[in-house]
Amino acid sequence: MNQQQPNNPxxxxxxxxxxxxxxxxxxxxxxxxxxxxxxxxxxxxxxxSLKFLRRTPWAREKVESLYIRTFD
Known part of the structure; x- marks a missing residue:
């Protein structure tokens, strides 16, 4: 499975x-x-939070970016 998206953190x-x-x-x-x-x-x-983020793509992108910056 990791081979399908190897660069996606x-x-x-x-x-x-x-x-x-x-x-x-x-x-x-x-x-x-x-x-x-x-x-x-x-x-x-x-x-x-999940309900809001699932229907608000711009907010989800910000949360995912913060996760990558914090834990990568």
Whole structure:
């Protein structure tokens, strides 16, 4: 499977895994400071963040970029 996307650092990770790991690393306040997205500031939760990120491509790209910068 890794041979299909050898240069994709997010290959094999779900969006939920990305959000959970970022939240554990930064906390909700830290995530909001890094990326000004209201789902990280107003009553944040994994479930509400995933719902927003799945239907908002620009926000998902920012979260994925932060994950790569943080853990790569």
């Amino acid at each position: 997010l290959h094999g990770l779900t969006l939920e895994n990305v959000v959970v790991k970022l939240q554990a690393h930064y906390g909700w306040e830290g995530l909001y400071n890094e990326i000004k997205i209201n789902c990280f500031n107003n009553d944040p939760s994994i479930k509400s």
